[in-house]
Amino acid sequence: MYATAPLIDVYDHSYLNRQINTVVNDHTGRTYPLLKDIPVLLHDRYMRGNNEKYSRLYNWIGGSYDFAEKVISKVMYGNQIAETRREIMSRTQIKNGDRILYVSIGTGMGLNYLPSDVDVSTLEITGVDISIGMLQKCSKNMKKWGIDAELINCCAEALPFEDNYFDAVFHVGGINFFTDKQAAIDEMVRVAKKGAHIMISDETESIVKDTDRKEAVRPPLAMIPFEMKNVALETFWKGRFYCITFQKPEPQHLTVFH
Ligand SMILES: C[S@@+](CC[C@H](N)C(=O)[O-])C[C@H]1O[C@@H](n2cnc3c(N)ncnc32)[C@H](O)[C@@H]1O
Structure with a gap:
């Protein structure tokens, strides 16, 4: 059995105990279902x-x-989607042996585009998504591609992991329309180790498809906590995708207020 991240309760942050068909908070007695081996840990506050x-x-x-995606790539864009995915994933700064968290993993397609010097079998991979349908497809893909990954059904805004756990945390596609983008960014920072690299990428205003939206899409740069280091914004594929990268400060960079 490969290593997996310890799970915490999204409501009270107590550790959870994984059993055969359920996940239990021994402290409160609350139980959460496992759907085809995927823990369902959605937080009510963000399911709106x-x-x-x-x-x-x-x-x-x-x-x-x-x-x-395959059909759209072939018919409309040649290999540009694949190239863009590869470029975006190269900004994750993942190294062999890392514990990585993929927020909104979807069907897991991004894992096919990790930098070529990363050996996926050395990674401890955790993927989370709000959609159980996407995760069930992801689980099938992981089996087909021979990748070990722990999949969790939860909201990016309430991650069921302890503080300072992951070496790299990344998100590709989705954050533009999260119910609470600030909460999601704060959670990615909380679960990242000190010194870890965090990457957030999504479509720019030029190609977003949601016509119901009330405001223009902007890369959420202003939501990156001020103490983060090396904050950078890039765009790819003629400005169609943005990518924000930054690093959680090492302890000596943390500001202490008295
Ligand atoms: C455009 S898809 C991208 C999937 C995958 N990252 C990829 O690149 O193929 C957006 C994904 O974000 C997920 N998502 C949307 N809102 C979310 C939220 N608040 N928390 C976690 N995942 C969310 C969706 O279920 C979906 O799988």
Whole structure:
């Protein structure tokens, strides 16, 4: 059995105990279901607004998402989607042996585009997503591709992991329409180790498809906590995707207020 991240309760942050068909908080007695081995740890507070809408949409399209990407790539964009994915994943700064967290892993497609010097079998991979449909497809893909990954159904805004656990945390696609982007960014920072690299990428205003939205899409640069180091913003594929990278400060960089 490969190593997996210890799980915590998204409501009270007590450690959870994984059993055969359920996950239990021994402190409160609360139980959470396992659906085909995937713990369901969604936080009620964030299952509203866009999160409710998109979790339903992705549950519906989960099974055909990869096929749709393949067809769209072939018919409309040649190999540009693959190239963009490769460029974006190269910004994760993942190293062999790392514990990595992929926020909104979807069907796991991004894992095919890790930098070529990374040996995926050395990684402890955790993937989270709000859509159980996408995760079930991801689980099948992981088996097909021979990748060991722990998959968890949860909201990016309430991650069921302890503080300072992951060496690299990244997100590709989705954050533009999260119900609470600030909470999601704060959670990615909380679970990243000190010194860890964090990467956040999504579509720019030029190609977003959601016509219901009330405001323009902007890379959430202003939401990156001020103490983060080496904050950088890049765009890819003629400005269609943005990518924000930054580093959680090492202890000596943390500001102490008296
Ligand atoms: C455009 S897909 C991208 C999937 C994958 N990262 C990829 O690159 O193929 C967006 C994903 O974000 C997930 N998502 C949307 N809102 C979320 C939230 N609040 N927390 C976690 N995942 C979310 C969706 O379920 C979906 O799998």
